[in-house]
Amino acid sequence: MPAPSPEIPSCFKAYDLRGRVPEELNEELAFAIGQAYSAKLTPRQVVVGHDIRLSSPAISRALVEGFLTAGVDVIDIGMCGTEEVYFATFHLRVDGGVMVTASHNPAEYNGMKLVRAGARPISGDTGLMEIGRLAAQGERIRAEKSGRLEQRDIRPAYIDHLLGYVDVAALSPLKIVANCGNGCAGPIIEELKKRLPFSFITLQAEPDGTFPNGVPNPLLPENRAITSQAVVAHGADFGIAWDGDCDRCFLFDETGGFIEGYYMVGLLAQAMLEKAPGGKIIHDPRLVWNTQELVAQAGGKAVMSKTGHAFIKERMRAEDAVYGGEMSAHHYFRDFAYCDSGMIPWLLVAQILSKSGRPLSHLVRERQAAFPVSGEINSRVADPEAAIARVEDYCAGFPGQKDYTDGLSFEGADFRINVRVSNTEPVLRLNVETRGDQGLM
The missing domain is CATH 3.40.120.10 (Alpha-D-Glucose-1,6-Bisphosphate, subunit A, domain 3)
Structure with missing residues (x-):
């Protein structure tokens, strides 16, 4: 045996x-x-x-x-x-x-x-x-x-590669708050400082594995205040906060407002389509309307993929997509071997602000008003699949379309939901978006 x-x-x-x-x-x-x-x-x-x-x-x-x-x-x-x-x-x-x-x-x-x-x-x-x-x-x-x-x-080669995504000579002298969270971002920002026309206010820049200022996870609301307050106090154009290994960056507008990752996907998609007209953009199925509209306006093609970095990267390769984005603030780039980066996104945002001359809040808030979202609602349930089946039965009473790319998506005339079982935790995740109707939430 x-x-x-x-x-x-x-x-x-x-x-x-x-x-x-x-x-x-x-x-x-x-x-x-x-x-x-x-x-x-x-x-x-x-x-x-x-x-x-x-x-x-x-x-x-x-x-x-x-x-x-x-x-x-x-x-x-x-x-x-x-x-x-x-x-x-x-x-x-x-x-x-x-x-x-x-x-x-x-x-x-x-x-x-x-x-x-x-x-x-x-x-x-x-x-x-x-x-x-x-x-x-x-x-x-x-x-x-x-x-x-x-x-x-x-x-040095990595820094050169990052700067290839923007026209450094055309960048404005922006003021930027950079919260490195005592993680890996600090030394990278120190090198980028030497090559960029920006004025940086750096917070928690020293790498420190004891995490003296708390776990570097900007998704936690309690970790956002220091970046938000610094943006306002210094009159910065925007703020950035990274997680511990700096593969994700989270952005704050000039008022200190935290920008949900979903709205960044559409913004970055437009920036990448300027470089690759008619290109394909991969996005996850949790929230989609804003991304799809902006990609269409920019002359690109939006393609939906199952959630998760392995699925997004695989679909990007299959479609030869120029960019892929998830609402969880993972942003993937074809010229970065389809990998996610926490540095390329904010460089692109700096270029967008330099070109447009508009505040970041103006660029994002009109999209938030057009497609308000619920925020991800997580629930622990005994039988996630049975719960999804009940949601599907409920949606049968409304006219609309169903999609099973990842869990269940239901799209009505003025609202859309996605409910799925987490890939990493024993929870059910729900996301809701509407067409300009905050009250429907």
Whole structure:
């Protein structure tokens, strides 16, 4: 009788790794993950980087050792943002990359994001769970010749790439509040400062894995006040706040108002379509009307995809889309190997403001008035699928169209809903939008 298959470690999730240190993720497991990645994908050379968490350097070293022992060459780019690992993977044309990060999770957590050649994501159905199984087996791979370790600074090339999305000479001398959240964004902003005509007011710029100002998650309302207040106090043109690994940025207009990620998708889509007339834009199905209208006005084609970075990136490649956006503030760019970036979006916003001469609040508020939204409503229910079926039965009493791209979407004449089971949590997520009718909410 064959031995039972070992359980996949609990830190392996649908899209990445996240878990408490050391109970769920530690140096021993990190070494095993390097070995398992090597066995599954047989890379010759990979990139490894890590965030500012106190446990990240040790976990990263163990991961690197796992690769080296298996005979894989490693380019270690050190402390960086997640998107710098993506950039290094495609820019250096290596066989894969791993970022050690738990993004905006509490300080006692850590995790990893894995990509293969071309910075393509490795997720649950594209090899991640198999890597987990191999890591759990713990079989040691010792190559005849150890891999070679190289430390390399890719940031100058990364900064050059970022600035290729805007016409630096045409940018206005804007005043910008930059809240780095004591995460990975601070050192990147310091380099960008040298090349841009902006005046920056930087907050929490020092990388600090103890998170002295709280977990760097700008989606939490209690974390927004410091950025909002600084924008008003300094008379800034807009504000930016990043999450811990700076793969997402959140924007504030000149009045300190927080801008929901949904409205940024349409704005960025228009900016990208100026560079690629007639191009395709990928968006998630939770909220769609604003994006679809703006894309049509700009002469592009809006294409709906299932929610989640792996699905968005896959659809972008299939459609050769120039840009993809999710209401969760993940923004993806074709020329960034279809990866998400927390730096490109705000640079594009700065260019939009420089060109238009209009305040950010004016650009966004007319869209908010045209398509008001409920905000995402999360509910824990015993049977999510049964709950969705009840919603579908209720919608049968209204004229409209149904769509099953991700969960259930129902589009009536003046309202639209999407209800879906979360990919990452045991909750039901509801989003509602209307055509200019706040009262319908």
